[in-house]
Amino acid sequence: MKKRMVLIALSLSFTFLLAACGNNASGDGEVKLTLMSTATNQEDQKIFKEIVADFEEENPNIDIEDSYPTDGYEEMARVKMAADDMPDLFDTHGWAKTRYAEYTEDLSDMEWTANLDEAMKSLLTDDSGKLHAFPINQALDGLTYNKNVLDEYGVEPPETFDEFMKALETIKEKSKGEVIPFWLGGSDKSQFGQYFDQFATPLLITSPSNSHGDALLDGSFDWSSYTFLPEKLKEMNEKELLNKDAVTAQTTQAAELLAQNKVAFTMMSGSIGREVTALNPEVQIGTMPVPAIHEDDQPSWIGGERFTLAVSKNSEHKEEAKKFIEYIAQPEVAKKFAEGTSLPDALTNVDAENYFADFYSQYEGTRIEPYFDRAYLPSGMWDPMGATGQELVSGAMSPKQVSEKMSEEYERLVK
Incomplete structure (x- = not known):
C-alpha cells in the first residue's frame, strides 16, 4: 500500500511539473512557438525555413514549429478559430481586419511600423488604429x-x-x-x-x-x-x-x-x-x-498583401512572437524575404531586388x-x-x- 501511495505521489508531482512548464515550453526554459503560413511554393517555404532557422540560431531559447498546410490552410484556421486556439504566429492572407480581427494582437506600437508602406498600412489597420499583422511582402x-x-x-x-x-x-x-x-x-x-x-x-x-x-x-x-x-x-x-x-x-x-x-x-x-x-x-x-x-x-x-504574420491575441508567448516579427522586419531580413519570394517588400527602408522587376x-x-x-x-x-x-x-x-x-x-x- 505504501509503495502504491509513493507511485501516486510521484505521478502527481510529474503531472504538476509538466503543467507548470506550459503547453508551449519545455522543461529547460526553451519557448516553443507555433507558426502557420499559407506559403505553397517550395521556394517560398524554403526561404521561410531558412529565416526561421537563422532566428533560432540567434535565439537558442526559442524554437519555432513552422507548418505550411497549403490547400488545407483555411479549413485548419477555421478549426483553430472555433477552438480559440490560433498558432502563436499565423498568416491572415488578406483577412486581417475581418475574419481574423478578434484573434490578433495589436502591433501598432512596434518600431518597424514607422517604415510600413502606406498601401499596406491601410490594408492591415482598422478604424480604431489596431494593426493586425506584419506584411512580409506585397502581391x-x-x-x-x-x-x-x-x-x-x-x-x-x-x-x-x-x-x-x-x-x-x-x-x-x-x-x-x-x-x-x-x-x-x-x-x-x-x-x-x-x-x-x-x-x-x-x-x-x-x-x-x-x-x-x-x-x-x-x-x-x-x-x-x-x-x-x-x-x-x-x-x-x-x-x-x-x-x-x-x-x-x-x-x-x-x-x-x-x-x-x-x-x-x-x-x-x-x-x-x-x-x-x-x-x-x-x-x-x-x-x-x-x-x-x-x-x-x-x-x-x-x-494586396501576400504573406503576413499576426501574433495570436491569446498566445502565451507574445513577447517571443513579437521578437520574431521584429527580427524579420530588420531591413536585411525583410530584403531576404522579399527576394526569396520574388515579390515586392512592404517596408520603405528596404530595397529588394526582384526577379520580375523588368x-x-x-x-x-x-x-x-x-x-x-x-x-x-x-x-x-x-x-x-x-x-x-x-x-x-x-x-x-x-x-x-x-x-x-x-x-x-x-x-x-x-x-
Missing part, C-alpha cells in the same frame, strides 16, 4: 508565363481574354501539342480559385459597362453573370488547352515543366520564376497583368485592384470557388451549376 498577381515559349511561337502577352484564348490555341497548334498552353496544378483547389478570383475582377468590376460591385455588396447580384468564367474554363478543357491532369496535378510539378519548356501560361506566382531559372538558366519566366474581358476595359494587376517596370502605371473575394464576397467563399473549378473540369458540374453553387454559398455565408 502583384496576373498571369505567369514562359517567355521562351511565347517568343518561339511568336505570341505576345495578351491584353484581352480573347487574345489569351487565341494565344493558347496558337501555342497548342504550333507546338503540335508538345507544350501545355495553360497549366493548372488543380489537386490544390486554390489553383482554380486563382483563375476565378483574378478573372472575376475584369468580368464583374473594372469595366465601366459591366460593373457589379454594388450588387455584390448589397446581395442583389445575379450570379448568371459569373457563368462566363466556368464556360471558358470548360472550353479550354474541351479544346485540350489545359493539362489533361489539371484536377490531379501537384503545384510542385510546375517548376520542372516550365524549366523544360513544356508549359506556356500558369497561375503560379511569387518565387516560381527563381525556382525555374535555377533548374534551367536558359529559361526566363515572365509575369503580366490580368487581361481585360470587356472592350471598354484595360488589364489590371490583382494585389516586367513590373514594363507595366508601370497599370492599376492595382484588390482580390475579388476579399473585396466583394463574404468570408468562406474561396473554398467553393476552387472546389467548383475542380468539379467543372472533372465533369461533375456544368458552368450553369457552378454559378448556381456560388449563388447558394453566397446566400449561406452572407447572413
Whole structure:
C-alpha cells in the first residue's frame, strides 16, 4: 500500500511539473512557438525555413514549429478559430481586419511600423488604429508565363481574354501539342480559385459597362453573370488547352515543366520564376497583368498583401512572437524575404531586388485592384470557388451549376 501511495505521489508531482512548464515550453526554459503560413511554393517555404532557422540560431531559447498546410490552410484556421486556439504566429492572407480581427494582437506600437508602406498600412489597420499583422511582402498577381515559349511561337502577352484564348490555341497548334498552353496544378483547389478570383475582377468590376460591385455588396447580384468564367474554363478543357491532369496535378510539378519548356501560361506566382531559372538558366519566366474581358476595359494587376504574420491575441508567448516579427522586419531580413519570394517588400527602408522587376517596370502605371473575394464576397467563399473549378473540369458540374453553387454559398455565408 505504501509503495502504491509513493507511485501516486510521484505521478502527481510529474503531472504538476509538466503543467507548470506550459503547453508551449519545455522543461529547460526553451519557448516553443507555433507558426502557420499559407506559403505553397517550395521556394517560398524554403526561404521561410531558412529565416526561421537563422532566428533560432540567434535565439537558442526559442524554437519555432513552422507548418505550411497549403490547400488545407483555411479549413485548419477555421478549426483553430472555433477552438480559440490560433498558432502563436499565423498568416491572415488578406483577412486581417475581418475574419481574423478578434484573434490578433495589436502591433501598432512596434518600431518597424514607422517604415510600413502606406498601401499596406491601410490594408492591415482598422478604424480604431489596431494593426493586425506584419506584411512580409506585397502581391502583384496576373498571369505567369514562359517567355521562351511565347517568343518561339511568336505570341505576345495578351491584353484581352480573347487574345489569351487565341494565344493558347496558337501555342497548342504550333507546338503540335508538345507544350501545355495553360497549366493548372488543380489537386490544390486554390489553383482554380486563382483563375476565378483574378478573372472575376475584369468580368464583374473594372469595366465601366459591366460593373457589379454594388450588387455584390448589397446581395442583389445575379450570379448568371459569373457563368462566363466556368464556360471558358470548360472550353479550354474541351479544346485540350489545359493539362489533361489539371484536377490531379501537384503545384510542385510546375517548376520542372516550365524549366523544360513544356508549359506556356500558369497561375503560379511569387518565387516560381527563381525556382525555374535555377533548374534551367536558359529559361526566363515572365509575369503580366490580368487581361481585360470587356472592350471598354484595360488589364489590371490583382494585389494586396501576400504573406503576413499576426501574433495570436491569446498566445502565451507574445513577447517571443513579437521578437520574431521584429527580427524579420530588420531591413536585411525583410530584403531576404522579399527576394526569396520574388515579390515586392512592404517596408520603405528596404530595397529588394526582384526577379520580375523588368516586367513590373514594363507595366508601370497599370492599376492595382484588390482580390475579388476579399473585396466583394463574404468570408468562406474561396473554398467553393476552387472546389467548383475542380468539379467543372472533372465533369461533375456544368458552368450553369457552378454559378448556381456560388449563388447558394453566397446566400449561406452572407447572413
